[in-house]
Amino acid sequence: MAKDGLTIGDLADRTGLAVSAIRFYETHGIVHPVRNAGGHRRYGRHDLRRLSFAMIAQRLGFALSEIARQMADLPRHKAPSKYDWTRISTAMRGDIAARIAELERLRDRLDGCIGCGCLSLETCALYNPGDELAARGPGPAKLLGD
Amino acid sequence: MAKDGLTIGDLADRTGLAVSAIRFYETHGIVHPVRNAGGHRRYGRHDLRRLSFAMIAQRLGFALSEIARQMADLPRHKAPSKYDWTRISTAMRGDIAARIAELERLRDRLDGCIGCGCLSLETCALYNPGDELAARGPGPAKLLGD
């Protein structure tokens, strides 16, 4: 812990992140350390908050790229303000609620299917969930809706 | 659609999966096609169900390896029986319920925090979901509850 700021090791200790992860986050614009005379990274306390914020957002299911995009608007060398935080966390809340709702829908369908055993592409509710589960990311998951 | 069974293209059309994905699943034991005289894969209708089952399970959040493990017990060239289905889907249900519960916990914490803006490592519920989370496994995800 140097006079001119926190070292990367300090941050690692206090956030629980690996040193390599913090450097990785830097390449994605989550933190913006300055360098000391010897070329070592030095962080401010606001970086602790930026990292914590990123960790929470990840936990909530946000991809790093999305988190970085959100944080791009925040001042680089200050902690996010109450307004910033409210804006972002409110958006997160909506996303979480949506994911809960989808899981509940799936659970209910599954409940209806347990013990049924039909496994029929034509008649099973799990195969034909009837709509808006439709398009998610790329890749598979085309079945179940359409 | 050949006389001696479904082609891989037929399966792709009917499941929405890419041909390459179906071949990939084969290497993981999800399907077990036979070969015709020319060396092309031929599938039975039960394979449609095995694939659909795998897709649903993935959708429910299970990893392919876990799905393969579950399906390893099923007869290779028949669709899963009602008993098989009930056994597996019941296990899934528990998993879904747990994930819903965790998301709800997160949502509630977030609700408590929206508008607070403290973002303090010392006092924020999102950061300190019960302290002694201290030493757990490696990597991230040490923050926020357990």
Next chain:
DNA sequence: GTAATTTCTCAAGTCAACTTTAGATCAAGC
């Protein structure tokens, strides 16, 4: 019977989110 489409195999590429490794330099404790 020929052209167009599918399928075959196998290796390599992709994406996310990091970690690991290697060799070198910097900082700190005694």
Next chain:
DNA sequence: GCTTGATCTAAAGTTGACTTGAGAAATTAC
């Protein structure tokens, strides 16, 4: 002042779930 530990960079490796590409052989359509 020296030794031990932290940090540096750059590149390559990891895992999961696939996709892409190349070149050849099989199948289907007309």
